[in-house]
Amino acid sequence: xxxxxxxxxxxxxxxxxxxxxxxxxxxxxxxxxxxxxxLLTLASVDVLARLVLxxxxxxxxxxxxxxxxxxxxxxxxxxxxxxxxxxxASLCALYARVYLRDxxxxxxxxxxxxxxxxxxxxxxxxxxxxxxxxxxxxxxxxAAVGMxxxxxxxxxxxxxMRYLLAALLGSLAYLLGVALLYATYGTLSMAGLQEAAAPNxxxxxxxxxxxxxxxxxxxxxxxxxxxxxxxxxxxxxxxALLSALVxxxxxxxxxxxxxxxGPEVTPIFTAQLLGVLGAxxxxxxxxxxxxxxxxxxxxxxxxxxxxxxxxLFFPLVTGTGPExxxxxxxxxxxxxxxxxxxxxxxxxxxxxxxxxxxxxxxxHLVGISRFRxxxxxxxxxxxxxxxxLPPSGGFTGKWLLLHSAILSDQWWWLIVLFLxxxxxxxxxxxxxxxxxxxxxxIDRSITPPLTLDVTALILASASILIGLTAHLxxxxxxxxxxxxxx
Amino acid sequence: xxxxLVFAWSGVLLFGLGLFGFIAHRHLLRRLLAFNIMGSGxxxxxVGLAQDGRGVDPVPHAMVITGIVVAVAxxxxxxxxxxxxxxxxxxxxxxxxx
Amino acid sequence: MSLRxxxxxxxxxxxxxxLAWAVLDRPLPEENxxxxxxxxxxxxxxxxxxxxxxxxxxxxxxxLEIAVLLLAVVVALALREAQPDQPEAMGxxxxxxxxxxxxxxxxxxxxxxxxxxxxxxxxxxxxxxxxVLAAAGVLLRLAGVTTAWLDNATxxxxxxxxxxxxxLGVGLLVMIPGAPFLTYPLExxxxxxxxxxxxxxxxxxxxxxxxxxxxxxxxxxxxxxxxQAGKTP
Amino acid sequence: MPWLDLLLGLTLVVxxxxxxxxxxxxxxVVMFIVFGLLMALAWVRLHAPDIALAEAAIGAGLTxxxxxxxxxxxRRPFGSRVDKPGKHQ
Numbered sequence: 041x042x043x044x045x046x047x048x049x050x051x052x053x054x055x056x057x058x059x060x061x062x063x064x065x066x067x068x069x070x071x072x073x074x075x076x077x078x079l080l081t082l083a084s085v086d087v088l089a090r091l092v093l094x095x096x097x098x099x100x101x102x103x104x105x106x107x108x109x110x111x112x113x114x115x116x117x118x119x120x121x122x123x124x125x126x127x128x129a130s131l132c133a134l135y136a137r138v139y140l141r142d143x144x145x146x147x148x149x150x151x152x153x154x155x156x157x158x159x160x161x162x163x164x165x166x167x168x169x170x171x172x173x174x175x176x177x178x179x180x181x182x183a184a185v186g187m188x189x190x191x192x193x194x195x196x197x198x199x200x201m202r203y204l205l206a207a208l209l210g211s212l213a214y215l216l217g218v219a220l221l222y223a224t225y226g227t228l229s230m231a232g233l234q235e236a237a238a239p240n241x242x243x244x245x246x247x248x249x250x251x252x253x254x255x256x257x258x259x260x261x262x263x264x265x266x267x268x269x270x271x272x273x274x275x276x277x278x279x280a281l282l283s284a285l286v287x288x289x290x291x292x293x294x295x296x297x298x299x300x301x302g303p304e305v306t307p308i309f310t311a312q313l314l315g316v317l318g319a320x321x322x323x324x325x326x327x328x329x330x331x332x333x334x335x336x337x338x339x340x341x342x343x344x345x346x347x348x349x350x351x352l353f354f355p356l357v358t359g360t361g362p363e364x365x366x367x368x369x370x371x372x373x374x375x376x377x378x379x380x381x382x383x384x385x386x387x388x389x390x391x392x393x394x395x396x397x398x399x400x401x402x403x404h405l406v407g408i409s410r411f412r413x414x415x416x417x418x419x420x421x422x423x424x425x426x427x428x429l430p431p432s433g434g435f436t437g438k439w440l441l442l443h444s445a446i447l448s449d450q451w452w453w454l455i456v457l458f459l460x461x462x463x464x465x466x467x468x469x470x471x472x473x474x475x476x477x478x479x480x481x482i483d484r485s486i487t488p489p490l491t492l493d494v495t496a497l498i499l500a501s502a503s504i505l506i507g508l509t510a511h512l513x514x515x516x517x518x519x520x521x522x523x524x525x526x
Numbered sequence: 527x528x529x530x531l532v533f534a535w536s537g538v539l540l541f542g543l544g545l546f547g548f549i550a551h552r553h554l555l556r557r558l559l560a561f562n563i564m565g566s567g568x569x570x571x572x573v574g575l576a577q578d579g580r581g582v583d584p585v586p587h588a589m590v591i592t593g594i595v596v597a598v599a600x601x602x603x604x605x606x607x608x609x610x611x612x613x614x615x616x617x618x619x620x621x622x623x624x
Numbered sequence: 625m626s627l628r629x630x631x632x633x634x635x636x637x638x639x640x641x642x643l644a645w646a647v648l649d650r651p652l653p654e655e656n657x658x659x660x661x662x663x664x665x666x667x668x669x670x671x672x673x674x675x676x677x678x679x680x681x682x683x684x685x686x687x688l689e690i691a692v693l694l695l696a697v698v699v700a701l702a703l704r705e706a707q708p709d710q711p712e713a714m715g716x717x718x719x720x721x722x723x724x725x726x727x728x729x730x731x732x733x734x735x736x737x738x739x740x741x742x743x744x745x746x747x748x749x750x751x752x753x754x755x756v757l758a759a760a761g762v763l764l765r766l767a768g769v770t771t772a773w774l775d776n777a778t779x780x781x782x783x784x785x786x787x788x789x790x791x792l793g794v795g796l797l798v799m800i801p802g803a804p805f806l807t808y809p810l811e812x813x814x815x816x817x818x819x820x821x822x823x824x825x826x827x828x829x830x831x832x833x834x835x836x837x838x839x840x841x842x843x844x845x846x847x848x849x850x851x852q853a854g855k856t857p
Numbered sequence: 858m859p860w861l862d863l864l865l866g867l868t869l870v871v872x873x874x875x876x877x878x879x880x881x882x883x884x885x886v887v888m889f890i891v892f893g894l895l896m897a898l899a900w901v902r903l904h905a906p907d908i909a910l911a912e913a914a915i916g917a918g919l920t921x922x923x924x925x926x927x928x929x930x931x932r933r934p935f936g937s938r939v940d941k942p943g944k945h946q
Contacts, residue, residue, distance in 0.1 A: 048795070048805035055691055056792055059785040062698065101684045103807035108660045110684045149702030156695055163688060171589055175688040178596050182603055182692060186699035189607055192706030197611040198620055201554065204604055208561055209548060215593065216541060216568040220646050222586065223575035226653030241649035245642045529862040533899055534647060536866035540873050542640035547877035549632035555882060555927065559889050562920060563873045566896050573903050575647065582904045583658045584673035588682060591674070591911050592689045595751055598915050598923075602835040603696040605927050610703050618931065674907045739910070747906035755914035762922055832919055836926065 046086040047099045047114060050122060050162040053079055058155035066148035070137045076155070077130045084119075084126040088516070091119045096520025098168065106229035112166040113230075115520030117373070120513065121165040121292060124377050128284050128384045128499065129158055135388055135495040136277035143275060146190040150275070153190075157183035157281065164289045170218050171228045173293055174211065181207040181257065184286045187278040188270045199269035206256055206266040210290070213253030220246035234300045243305050250297055251310075257290035260351060261321035264344045268328075272340035276391030279336060283343045284384035288376060291350055295372075299522060303358055311358035318351025319456040326463025330470060334400045335390045338467055342386070342426060345460065346379045352441055352453055360448035366523045367447065370514045371440030377513070378425050378433025378503050385422035385499035389415050392492050393475075396485040402471060406479035414493045416475055421500035423468035425507070428461045433506035530577040537570025552619040554608050558601055565597045669813025671745040678749065679817045683806050687795070690788050690824065693831050697784060700838035725763060732760040740825050744814065750821040754828025761833035780830060787827025791820050862902055869895050882931075886924045893917025 057076045061069045096115035103109070133154060140147035160179030167173045185207060189200035218228070224242045225233055237243065259267035271283050302311075325345025332338040349372075356368030392415040397404050409416055425432035438457050445453040506513065544564030551557050569590045576586045612618060661673055661681065668676035678686050736756040743749030794816050795806040803809075808816045872895055876888035893916045900909035 044799065044802065044804060048799070052792055052796060052805065055687075055788065058691070059694070059788055059792075062781050063785055100804055101806055102680060103804055104664070104681050107655060107657055108664055109681050145706045146702070149698060149705060152698045153695075153702070156691055156698070159691065160688075171592075172682075172685055172688070175592065175596065175685050175692070178600070178692050179688055179695065182600065182695045182699070185603070185607075186695060186702060189610075189699060190702055190706065192610060192614075192703050194611065194614040197607055197614060201604070201607050201611055202620055204600075204607060205548075205557065205561075208600055208604070212541075212561070212564050212568060215565075216571060216643075219568055219572035219575065219586075220650075222572065223578075224650055224653060226576075226655035226657055228585075232655060236654060238651070240651055242646040242651070245646035248642065529859040529902060531647075532859060532862040532866045533903055536869050536899075538640060538643040538647060539870045541643065542636045543870065543873055543877065545639055546632050546636035549635060550629050551877075553882070555924065555931070556877070556885060559876055559885060559924070562889065562916075563877065563892070566873075566892070566916070569908075570896075570899065571643075571647075573900075573905060573908070575650065577903065579652060580656075581658070584661055584677050585657050585682075587674045587905045587907055588677035589685075590905070590908050591678060591751060592685055594908070594911050594916050595689050596692050598832075598920055599693045599696040601920055602923055603699050605923055606696070606700045606703060606835070606838065609927060609930055610707055612931065613707070747910055749907065752907075752910040752914055755911070755919055758919060759914070832915075836923065 044099075046083040046090075047112060047166070048101075049083045050080070050087065050166065051159045053083065054155040054159035054162065058152045058159060061151040061155060069148055069151040070140070072151065072155075073130075073133045073137060077133060080158075081126055081130065084122050087114060088119050088123060090114075091116060091519060092516065099166075106168065107227040107232050110172050111168040111229060111231075113168040113520075114166065116517045117292075117296075117521055118165045119519075120373065120377070120517040121288070122162060124380050125158065125161050125165070125285055127502065128380055129154070129161075129281065131495045131499055132277045132280050132284075132384060132388070135280070135492055136275075138489050138491045139277055139391065140275070143191070146192070146275065150187065150190060150278075153183050153186045154281075157187065157286070161285060161289055164292065168230050169228045170221065170230065170233070170297070174215050174218060177211055177214065177257070177290065177293070180286060180289050181211065184282055187282070188274045190275060190278065195269070195273050199266075199273045202266045203270040206259075206263075210253040210256035213249045213256070215253075217246040217248075217250035217253065220249070230296065230300045237301050237305050239305045243301065247297075247301055247306060251294065251314075254290045254294040255317075258287050258294065258347060259344060260317055260347055261324050261344060262317075264321065264325070264347075267344055268337055268340040271343060272334065272337040276336075276387060276394075279340070279391075280384040280387035283340065283387060284380040287343070287347060288380060291347070291376070295353065298354065299357075302354075306358070308359050311354040314351050315355035315453065318348040318354075319453075321345060321348030321351070322456050322460040323348075323463070326460060326467065329467040330463065332467075333402055335394060335402050335405070335471065336387070336400060338402065338471070339383070339386050339390050342464065342467060343383060345463065346375075346383065346426065348456075349375050349438070349441070349460065350379075352445075352456065355450060355453070356441065356444045356448060360444070360450075362523075364444045364448040366518075367440050367444035369518070369521065369523045371437050371442075371444055373437075373517050374433055374440060374506070374510060374514065375437035378437055378506055381499050381503035381506065382422040382425035382432075382434060385418055385496050385503060386426070388492070388496035388499065389418040389422065392488050392496060393419065395488045395492070398486060402474055405471065405474045406477050407475070408485060409475045411485035412487075414497065415488070416472075418493070418496040418500040420468075420472065421497075422503055423464075423472075425500075425503040427464045427468060428457070431507050432504045433510070434503070436507040436510045528578050530574045530579075532574075533570050534574030534578060537567045537572075537574055540564070540567030540570065543567075554604075554611075554618055554620070558604055558608075561604075562597060562601060565593065569593055667810055667813075669808060669810065669815075669817055670743075672743060672747070672749075674747070675743050675749050675817070679820060680808065680813065683791075683795075687788070687791050687806075690791065690827070693828065694784065694788060697831050697834050697838070700835060704838055728763065729760060732756060732763075736760070736825070736829075740821060743821060744818065750824040750828060753821075753825045755832060757825065757829025758832030758836070761829065762836050765837065780834065783830040784827055784834065787820075787824040790823040794820055865895065865899055865902060869899060882928060886921065886928055889924065890917050890921035893921060 099112040163176035185204045329341035353372035357365045425434035428434040428438040547560030736753045739748040740753035872892040879885035897909045897913040
């Protein structure tokens with residue numbers, strides 16, 4: 041009975057909290073997290089426990105079976121994303137409660153937006169219906185745009201507008217793809233589509249539209265232009281949420297739809313093309329990150345680069361053997377989760393460093409290592425995972441991808457993995473070199489509240505820990521997928 | 527050619543036309559017009575194609591009503607951001623950097 | 625011809641051609657959803673198929689869609705708080721318009737009520753009725769009628785939240801006997817849908833009115849606002 | 858051949874083209890509202906009266922009002938102090 045409750049609560053609870061936070065006075069809005077976070081954690085853990093004990097299942101909303109009604113899918117992948125969201129968003133919320141005290145004009149509406157964003161994301165993770173995914177994408181996307189606009193400075197408004205236009209164009213392309221699929225197969229349920237999928241022109245065009253729309257929303261190079269101003273310019277907890285979680289939403293949908301329609305229906309060159317774009321993102325994003333002068337812009341471009349690795353999934357899983365495909369699945373998901381944890385940690389600790397020196401310029405970080413070792417330690421720990429050094433989650437992910445590439449005789453992706461790591465090392469060490477340099481500029485620093493440092497440190501440690509204990513989460517993530525639980 | 531298919535074809539043309547406008551224009555208000563025209567185009571494709579040769583289907587009708595509400599919410603949000611942007615910068619387009 | 629125009633033209637042609645190909649080469653689906661809808665109609669609690677899909681078979685979509693609508697208002701509220709407006713002068717003070725309004729308003733309310741009630745067995749429903757309500761609100765503002773209750777922020781927000789809260793509440797309440805979220809018991813389905821629609825109409829109407837009202841008003845001088853923004857970077 | 862549908866479909870495309878190509882912004886918005894009303898007709902022809910109502914009320918009506926209101930805001934008399942590119946047109 042409780043299992044029935046926890047699944048809908050994952051989106052109903054944040055929706056309800058979103059409305060409640062509009063109704064209470066501004067002073068009470070942040071306090072709602074003390075109700076919301078424990079309940080959402082409880083629901084997420086309950087869903088995981090049930091997955092492990094009872095196996096994956098389908099939840100029929102309204103008691104209507106798909107394709108008439110909308111179903112939710114509670115498999116390993118969905119539950120993994122839900123837990124990741126709960127962990128990262130909870131820590132970002134705790135961080136924001138303290139951080140936003142300096143931004144009274146923007147802070148009171150951060151909270152309703154956070155809850156609605158959370159509802160949208162959990163809706164996406166659970167969705168099994170492609171039109172429902174469209175509505176979920178809009179909830180998540182518009183909440184994210186609202187968060188970017190929160191500061192209402194001209195820069196923030198321009199970044200929000202750019203982001204909004206990209207998001208709207210992406211959703212429309214996706215919607216048109218859904219329209220074509222419905223006309224061809226008469227169903228919106230992924231299970232139904234998987235059964236009926238056939239290679240014909242309509243499916244190809246629909247898939248192309250869906251892929252293009254989602255690439256724009258995921259900001260894959262060369263469609264990334266909206267990302268750096270939006271992620272780099274937003275309030276720090278917002279940057280962390282957007283970079284760690286929101287872009288994963290559209291990637292997740294792409295992955296699901298690819299596995300439903302892709303392997304049988306798409307020509308193999310599409311998969312290779314996606315891989316090549318991913319490689320382009322790794323190189324371009326890494327290069328641009330290294331060239332930035334502002335700390336958060338550097339971190340934002342690092343996201344552009346890290347998105348690229350996720351797209352190696354497509355060439356490694358399409359038309360390769362079962363073992364290579366399984367490794368690609370494991371590796372991509374490990375990269376995804378590790379990036380979520382590491383990038384949130386990186387943005388939060390970057391925010392702490394900026395608070396400490398009172399400047400966003402990397403060159404003003406000179407000498408900060410003496411004053412803020414803890415912030416810098418979190419930054420470095422997260423950096424280890426982004427660079428892919430052992431024993432981090434980033435390392436495990438790359439290692440699995442590397443094995444998959446070798447097994448499927450696609451050695452060229454090794455170059456991407458290797459050079460990408462070097463580029464990440466270059467931009468991470470750029471920050472470190474500055475912080476350890478002794479200079480006359482700095483003789484004092486502002487001490488940020490302890491909560492800010494602790495939340496960043498927890499996330500950074502998690503990005504390392506996930507690499508050490510990769511076996512179990514990867515086993516759970518495979519439950520109910522085509523890659524077996526073996 | 528059924529009536530439904532005619533409208534699906536107009537939907538295709540509207541989507542293409544809107545896409546051109548969305549990219550070619552710089553004025554944000556015009557880009558929002560283009561976005562709405564693209565939206566209408568995809569709604570027509572959705573209903574027109576689903577009903578071609580098969581009669582009335584209430585499911586796409588409901589989807590389009592949902593879509594129209596989502597479109598108006600997006601447009602309203604965009605206009606709010608646009609008006610604040612205009613108020614802060616005096617510009618009706620986005621600066622050409624990147 | 626700028627690069628932007630050329631790329632726009634190329635993309636437009638490519639997408640149109642691809643779409644044309646997709647439309648021409650389309651097989652007919654094997655699944656027949658309309659038949660399933662028709663077969664399930666007796667269990668839906670309403671007589672109009674579109675309403676049944678919107679508020680019963682696919683009610684979860686509608687729930688999320690209301691959240692999208694609410695989001696637009698939240699962003700509008702947030703931006704107004706961060707970029708405060710000057711108080712607005714009332715609309716056009718036109719006695720003729722006022723006289724017309726006095727006639728028109730009851731008519732609009734009747735139309736909204738009819739649309740809502742009609743939704744259960746013929747075209748109409750919460751969205752249409754809500755937007756008619758919103759039209760009344762917009763006309764009121766244009767006519768310069770003082771609407772104190774619309775300016776009452778607490779009341780307004782409660783109204784905005786009512787629809788979504790009721791929807792969520794009903795969805796969770798029906799789970800008590802052990803059914804999944806949003807599963808209406810057959811004997812109450814019609815009533816529950818009507819209650820949801822009634823509150824949604826009010827909230828949708830208020831949402832749309834707020835979207836109209838929360839933008840920077842005419843009275844506010846952009847030049848002055850920019851100058852002030854320039855002073856406090 | 859359904860001539861009425863063909864004519865309506867064609868008019869839709871032409872109106873959309875006019876809305877996108879109009880020099881004057883006000884004209885563009887008015888054309889867009891006309892487009893929305895024609896869309897409502899198209900929905901009637903597609904046996905979708907629910908969408909027709911929603912389109913007329915929300916698509917054409919409300920979006921139109923919001924756009925016109927924004928246009929009014931853009932057209933406010935400006936002081937001579939601000940003269941940045943891209944302000945009009």
